[in-house]
Amino acid sequence: MKDCYEILGTSIKTVYSMEICKDEAERNSYIEQCYKRRKKILEAKKDYMIEKKESLEGIERKIKGCKEAYEHIKNEPLREKYNKTIAEKVKAEEWIATIGNTGSGFRKLKSRHEEVKEKMKKTEEEKNLQRNKYNEFREKYQQEKGERTAYGNLNLHPETLERMTEQAADKKVKNAKEILVNLAQEEFEKEKNIPEKTEIALKINTIKKSYEEVATATKREEYKQQLTKEKVQRIKNKYCHTEEYNPDLIRTSQGKEDSIQNKKTVRKPEISRIIDFNDKENRNLRIRKKAVIGFLDAAASKIQKVYEYEVKRIIDGVEKVDIVYTDISMVELHFGQDAKNFDKEYYDSVINKLFSEEMIEASKYNEGYIGGIKKDEEGQYHTTLGDDKLSIKEQKMLTAVIIQKQKEKEEERGER
Secondary structure, three states: OHHHHHHOOOOHHHHOOOOOOOOHHHHHHHHHHHHHHHHHHHHHHHHHHHHOOOOOHHHHHHHHHHHHHHHHHOOOOOOHHHHHHHHHHHHHHHHHHHOOOOOHHHHHHHHHHHHHHHHHHHHHHHHHHHHHHHHHHHHHHHHHHOOOOHHHHOOOOHHHHHOOOHHHHHHHHHHHHHHHHHHHHHHHHHOOOHHHHHHHHHHHHHHHHHHHHHOOHHHHHHHHHHHHHHHHHHHHHHHOOHHHOOHHHEEOOOOOOOOHHHOOEEEEEOOOOOEEEOOOOOOOEEEEEEEEEEEEEOOOOOEEEEEEEEEEEEEOOEEEEEEEEEOOOHHHHHHOOOOOOOOHHHHHHHHHHHOOHHHHHHHHHHOOEOOOEEEOOOOOEEEHHHOOOOOHHHHHHHHHHHHHHHHHHHHHOOOO
């Protein structure tokens, strides 16, 4: 039974708890809701995989398994065995709490009890990990499909409308609204389940509201500006780490003064050749090392480095140039592609994730520090600026970059 409940995104303990299910009818309704929610998630993932032209064998197997799990337990009666197990567990815990803390029998039993608790804790951690991975996928899917925007709610793309005349675009938006509202209205009239009818009614309201937001060229321009502001704020909230700036992580050569002005960093020009990289967005990505910033590690008493890179690329026919800081070696990535042990996944992560437009924008909230790439326990690479907190090593590099920027600003003002 355990597998069936987990496949539907719940657990046997939740399903049989008095808080959720006071009788069989309520319990069966809850199971049905779990199935519909899980099915909707899997179908959304399948649409995403179709768009990315990925193999559907695995996702179709999961959709089939989800239905089989639901059919297997949808009318299962409340089970005495489960209730008996819970009662025995409570009784055992009460006995352990009252028995004297002596004797090898008690120690063995207590040890076993602790092992079970630790196993349950690990299981919960694994569930949280899977839940976080799904949330990351859902956020990425919604962003790429535009489901968080008025355009996504109307099944439209703003780029398509921009290529049309204002009158034609207005008409297309209106037609999209009318078609979706009519379809949803038909679905509403057929549906008998009250919760489902409520959800459809909310969907209709969302469609109408979305239409009002982009109905005319003027509104579309205003909405575009609104989305831009929201994106900037989202990136800032997600990636800004300036609160982790800590000058005490970097020491001066004298090691006496504590003021920012006396915490030394040294920027040494180190201009390299421009290296071209092929990225998935066809931006004509060109990267060149411009300098290296050296600083003293307060803990290890040795010189550490963070590199300054100039990043040029073409976006919508316009060249953009930014300065970023990281410890990635562009030269090794470029010239190591023919090497036997070249890590292609790492290369793709650096070029298409670390140097993506979103991450370059994120670096602006960290004085240009763009972070790095690290591998998680499952062997997947991801950007470190997306972590809740940077590692100590990266906090030192971020601090060095901020100190160097402060020095440069003071020099420009003639304060040094």
